Amino acid sequence: MKGIRLEAYQNLANYRKPTSFQLKxxxxxxxxxxxxxxxxxxxxFTEYVPMQISIQGKYHSKVNDLWTRxxxxxxxxxxxxxxxxxxxxNGKTYGVTRGVSTVELLVDVELVIHIVPEDENYIPVxxxxxxxxAEYLSLGRREDLLQVTKVKxxxxxxxxxxKDMVGIxxxxxxxxxxxxEDKRLYQSIGTYYSLNKTYELFxxxxxxxxxxxxxxxxxHIPATNNNRLFARHIVQFDEDDLIVFLA
Structure with missing residues (x-):
């Protein structure tokens, strides 16, 4: 199948967990x-275009910053x-409370994202x-600028x-x-998340x-695990031998 590989960099970024408030x-x-x-x-796009995504990357460190809440x-x-x-x-007034909170920022983020639209006609678009x-790209908050280093x-x-393991x-x-294979292998080296993808309005x-x-x-599997990942069965790679896990 054909897809797009996006390689990008962000100086600072926050990909907020929905359940975090006082500390974002x-x-x-x-x-x-x-x-x-x-x-x-x-x-x-004004309507959802079905697609699958693979997300990998790394960051150098974390810092905390203040933001207006x-x-x-x-x-x-x-x-x-x-x-x-x-x-x-209707003329009804509402009160808004303004305060200060803390946001967690990832520093020097490198991302490799594979994009596979269900309809290949969307690939050139x-x-x-x-x-x-048309305007600057951002990922996370509006101010988290996305610098595209390569897209192909x-x-x-x-x-x-x-092999029992492949490199990541x-x-x-x-x-x-x-x-x-046995999911317990991944539980021992990674962190489980339930991540949003798409939504319906009710x-x-x-x-x-x-x-x-x-x-x-x-x-979420860190590359620090000796840069290896259990893969004893069929896995996907792109033409440059980068592993791909689409969802």
């Missing part, structure tokens, strides 16, 4: 939904309690958007490996569905909708 923690690699959202924004509690504005006042189209974006179309194929130059997400009341996310269960 970061995933070690961007989740699938974040990457898919960046691609759709770059291409100007806004809380929207849905309460009416009260002088002395709220710092900001908002008004909806995505390639053009990543090579010559690659051939991805399945191969049967005769980067940390990588390994979806549980792609693991044929109406819970008139005019109010919520997102219901499709999750990808995956292990």
């Amino acid at each position: 923690e970061s995933y070690p690699l961007p989740p699938y939904s974040t990457v898919i959202g960046m691609i759709h924004a770059a291409c100007g 806004y809380e929207f509690a849905g309460n009416s504005f009260e002088e002395g309690r709220h710092q900001l006042r908002m008004e909806d189209i 995505i390639l053009q958007a990543l090579q010559s974006p 179309v690659v051939e991805i194929q399945k191969e049967r490996t005769k 130059p980067y940390d990588i997400y390994v979806p549980m569905d792609s693991i044929i 109406e819970i009341a008139k005019g109010k909708t919520i997102r219901q996310w499709k999750k990808i269960k995956a292990f």
Whole structure:
């Protein structure tokens, strides 16, 4: 199959865990939904284009920084309690509390992302958007600029490996569905995450909708594990021998 390999760099980035608030923690690699959202924004897609993604990369260190936090509690504005006042189209006022919180930032992030749209006709569209974006690309927060170092179309194929282990130059997400052998091998060397990929909108009341996310269960496997990964069965590689785990 054909796909796109995107190699990129970020000076600072935060891929926020949805359950972190006071300390805005970061995933070690961007989740699938974040990457898919960046691609759709770059291409100007207004509807979801089905695609599979493989994500790997590494970062040098972590730092903490301050950020301005806004809380929207849905309460009416009260002088002395709220710092900001908002008004909806019906003239009802709401109070907003402004404070300071902490954000976890990854430093000197290197990413290798494989993108395989379900319809190969989208490959030249995505390639053009990543090579010559209409505006700057960001991944994570809006201010987390994405510097594209290389983007190319690659051939991805399945191969049967005769070795017990294969090399991984980067940390990588390994979806549980792609693991044929004993999953306990991965539990001992990696961290389990349930990562967002795509969502559907459900109406819970008139005019109010919520997102219901499709999750990808995956292990984050660090390359520090002697740069080896258990792969006793069939795995995928691109034409430059980089391992690929699509989800």
